[in-house]
């Protein structure tokens with residue numbers, strides 16, 4: 384494992400202090416944020432920019448951060464999210480991959496996921512990703528209707544998603560995910576069923592479904608505020624979610640987390656580590672880290688991120704330090720998002736028996752074989768469970 388001592392840049396990164404103070408176990412997961420997008424989706428509140436002229440400067444800053452903190456890692460999983468990681472050219476992606484391989488112990492990496500948008504997938508890029516060691520690709524299809532894609536402000540059309548899927552399979556990717564969004568204003572169960580069926584027709588290994596959330600400062604949020612767009616009702620949203628559960632399970636994709644469905648054995652290991660309360664390191668603008676008892680994130684905005692690195696400052700800001708009781712409680716709350724649930728003993732150790740008993744009485748949770756897990760109702764109201772347990 385590399386040490387930071389030879390690297391004076393960012394040596395004050397608070398993650399090192401807490402890492403050294405802990406058991407010194409290297410972290411098993413790395414998230415890398417690639418914040419560039421070719422356009423803005425109407426609903427997006429993520430940390431992204433369309434100023435793609437900064438890509439090279441950003442990747443140079445990212446390399447500095449990876450050199451400074453990569454020694455904390457011995458990763459089993461990598462996840463490149465965004466933004467649109469697939470916007471990077473083959474050359475830029477290869478440079479980033481080379482930096483990671485040079486700075487991080489690589490022998491345990493078993494899963495390397497990247498998020499891609501359909502219109503940016505080419506045969507050349509897909510082959511390059513495969514050749515560099517990417518094992519899992521998540522395709523942001525969102526819907527297979529051109530009309531609904533236009534309503535979301537997406538640039539890709541349904542044909543782009545189908546084409547990208549073919550390219551990815553032809554490049555040899557076995558583990559592919561489709562991201563879908565439900566609850567697009569003006570649509571109901573029949574439109575959603577079409578999207579689910581179109582996704583299942585691809586033969587995916589994993590499907591993620593997300594309710595469209597209306598964020599205030601997005602173009603969608605502004606339309607809703609002006610009354611030009613009416614969000615779907617809670618009741619319809621619940622019916623759409625239930626439709627996804629039934630249709631996807633009928634297609635062999637089992638719900639293992641609130642929003643995630645997979646063929647057995649194809650669950651996303653990287654995200655499972657997070658839901659199991661495991662540690663991870665995040666590099667790049669706004670990337671979150673959980674090191675020892677400390678949670679925090681890098682500054683949001685690729686410009687501010689580059690500025691911090693250029694000034695040899697860490698971009699990381701600590702947000703909370705958890706004591707052991709808080710950490711256990713958090714692990715239980717995260718675990719209650721999973722179909723496998725959590726052991727009853729952990730619920731007791733976390734002092735959450737009273738909250739959990741009420742949630743069982745209200746039909747949100749159930750107990751089986753010594754584990755507490757969400758019911759169908761609990762999956763749909765996962766936020767209610769989290770709020771009740773804090």
Ligand code: SF4
Pocket residue numbers: 419420422423424427428429431465466467500
């Ligand atoms: S592609 Fe993703 S990150 Fe980029 S604008 Fe659209 S939703 Fe946001």
